[in-house]
Amino acid sequence: MAGTNALINLLNNLKNFWQSRHKVIEEKFDRSLPFGDYIVDRWEKAQALGFEEGASVYDNVCVFGDVQVGKNSWIGPNTILDGSGRLMIGSHCSISAGVQIYSHDTVAWAISGGKDAYEYGTTRIGDDCYIGPNTIIAKGVQIGDRCIVGANSLVLNDIPNDSKAWGNPAKLQL
The missing domain is CATH 2.160.10.10 (Hexapeptide repeat proteins)
Known part of the structure; x- marks a missing residue:
């Protein structure tokens, strides 16, 4: 159960990260990117x-x-x-x-x-x-x-x- 909760937390953190980066990139450059390009x-x-x-x-x-x-x-x-x-x-x-x-x-x-x-x-x-x-x-x-x-x-x-x-x-x- 602890492993499942950790995985859910990780996925939620990644989703929140993506949402915040997506908003910044969309506002600044008017584009949406593959997930890796938000990180790298x-x-x-x-x-x-x-x-x-x-x-x-x-x-x-x-x-x-x-x-x-x-x-x-x-x-x-x-x-x-x-x-x-x-x-x-x-x-x-x-x-x-x-x-x-x-x-x-x-x-x-x-x-x-x-x-x-x-x-x-x-x-x-x-x-x-x-x-x-x-x-x-x-x-x-x-x-x-x-x-x-x-x-x-x-x-x-x-x-x-x-x-x-x-x-x-x-x-x-x-």
Whole structure:
């Protein structure tokens, strides 16, 4: 019985905490967030991950391996940052919600019945880039500085500086 009461008290405390934080965030930013984002500060999480000053990353972002993020870059919610082969994101970047950035793949491993190794390649996004929502960036892709990648794009090839690309697969726009 004592354990049940302690659990009920804990749940009530969490509910009260959520209600008070929800009210503050709603009034200040006009938004509602997943529970973890009321507890975890985006800038503190980025700092704990070794990201540069002013970078922020939501609590629900998956971060694997060697991921480097430059100053004042924003990593949106529900993203995957796969640094198992090394991932570098420059400064002043906006990585929108639902983006998946990979630095490895398991294609050779899967089609060989597990005989071949995973493949790795450094993936880089330059400074001052915008990556649209739900974009997927494959391992080893290099995106230059000041680039825009449109929403829902599949980026399989490098994108040079000062370019715009979108589509599935992403194509440079002139």
